[in-house]
Every structure is written in C-alpha cells, then in structure tokens.
Amino acid sequence: MDAEEYNRNGQTEKCLERYKKVALDFQKKNDYETASYFYKKCLDVSEQDGLIKGEAEAFQGLGTCEENVLNIFNAMSHLETALDKATDGHLEELEKTISQDLVRVYQIIAIQFQEQNDFDRSLQYFQKCLEASQRAQNKTMEGECYQKMGKIQEQMGDLDKAIEYLQTFLKLCEEDKNKQKQSEAHKQLAETYQK
Numbered sequence: 341m342d343a344e345e346y347n348r349n350g351q352t353e354k355c356l357e358r359y360k361k362v363a364l365d366f367q368k369k370n371d372y373e374t375a376s377y378f379y380k381k382c383l384d385v386s387e388q389d390g391l392i393k394g395e396a397e398a399f400q401g402l403g404t405c406e407e408n409v410l411n412i413f414n415a416m417s418h419l420e421t422a423l424d425k426a427t428d429g430h431l432e433e434l435e436k437t438i439s440q441d442l443v444r445v446y447q448i449i450a451i452q453f454q455e456q457n458d459f460d461r462s463l464q465y466f467q468k469c470l471e472a473s474q475r476a477q478n479k480t481m482e483g484e485c486y487q488k489m490g491k492i493q494e495q496m497g498d499l500d501k502a503i504e505y506l507q508t509f510l511k512l513c514e515e516d517k518n519k520q521k522q523s524e525a526h527k528q529l530a531e532t533y534q535k
Contacts (some may be wrong), residue, residue: 343381352389356382356397363401372405376430379405396425398507400438407445412452416445439476443469443485450488456482459496463489483512483521502532 341356343431363378379401386394403418419442426434450465464491473481490505 352385352394354379355385356391356394358519360401367408368403370408372407376402376405377484377496384418390493392425393431394428396422396429396431396434396438398422399425400434400441400445404441407441408450412445412448416449417446424510427499438476439472440481442472443478443481446472448487454488454492454495459492463492466492479512479516480518483509483516483518483525486512487525488505490528490532494535499532500534503529506532 343355343362346352346355346358359378359382363375363382366375366378372449379398382394382401383398386392386398398431399418399422403415405417419438423435423438424442426438431462446465446469450462450469453459453462453465455508464480466485470482470485472483484507486505490502490509493499493502493505506525506529508523508531513521513525
C-alpha cells in the first residue's frame with residue numbers, strides 16, 4: 341500500500357525501495373512466485389519512469405528467483421538483460437554483483453552439458469562463466485573456470501590445452517594467495533603431466 345501511494349505521488353525511488361523490500365522478504369521465505377510478482381512491479385515502475393538502475397535490479401531479482409526454482413535458462417536470460425541494463429547505465433558495482441550471479445548460472449549450465457558429455461557446449465558456457473568472473477573482478481571464480489575448462493580439455497584428450505588452462509588456474513591461485521587452491525592446482529597439473 342505504501343509503495344502504491346508513493347507511486348501515485350511521483351516518489352518513484354521510495355516506491356521501488358518498498359516493492360524491493362517486499363520482494364526480498366518473500367524470497368527469504370522461499371516464496372519465489374510472490375517475490376517475482378513484486379520484482380515485476382519494480383520493473384513496471386522503473387520502465388514507466390525510465391529508471392535504468394531500477395530495471396537492472398528488477399531483472400536481477402527475477403533472475404535469482406528463476407535460479408532458485410531451477411528455471412536456469414530463464415534465470416540466465418533475466419540476468420543477461422540485467423547486466424545489459426547495468427552496463428548501459430554505467431552502474432559498475434551493480435555490474436559486478438550481476439556478473440557474480442551469472443557465474444553461478446553459467447556454471448550450472450556448463451556442468452549439466454559436461455555430465456551429458458557435450459563438451460563443446462560445456463566449454464562454451466564455461467567461457468561465458470570466465471568472462472562474467474573477469475567482469476566481477478573475482479580471481480577465485482576466474483581460477484575455478486580455468487580449472488574446470490582444463491578438466492574438460494583433459495576429458496577430450498587435449499592434454500596440452502588442459503595443462504595451459506591448469507597453469508593459468510595455478511597463476512590465479514598464486515595471485516589470490518589461496519594456498520589450498522594452489523595445492524589443488526599443483527596436484528591436477530602433476531596428474532595431467534603424468535598422463
């Protein structure tokens with residue numbers, strides 16, 4: 341009621357804050373259908389007033405709701421739209437958080453294709469995952485992408501390419517000062533060299 345009152349009075353920012361809070365409350369209760377309804381309300385208000393940040397956040401919310409109910413391709417579509425909006429609006433911090441959401445979604449899709457032995461499509465989504473992790477400026481996520489791509493190259497029999505990816509994984513772990521991941525990278529490299 342408050343949100344609609346704010347909207348009628350032209351107080352769009354306050355309206356969006358209320359709708360977003362209600363959407364987040366329903367998300368916490370795992371009621372993603374109702375949360376999506378309120379994210380759509382945010383989207384309608386944002387489009388009506390030409391607020392690109394509101395549009396980006398609404399699409400991000402819709403994407404995470406779809407991810408939680410395992411509609412992974414719908415989640416990807418919403419999050420990619422959110423990223424486009426955030427990029428158009430030069431909203432760098434929002435770009436980073438949306439990119440992190442996309443990393444998760446691309447990984448899920450890539451792993452599904454990997455499990456189906458569709459390695460080409462799996463690599464395609466890990467490549468998208470890699471680009472999103474670079475945009476998010478997250479070295480850990482970026483390293484994990486190289487690690488997983490190395491594993492796929494190994495499964496495909498391209499050991500030279502696998503070693504190249506695993507060396508990049510190791511380099512990123514060293515830059516990130518992640519000792520546990522460094523030892524993991526050394527172990528995988530040793531096993532791949534042995535093969």
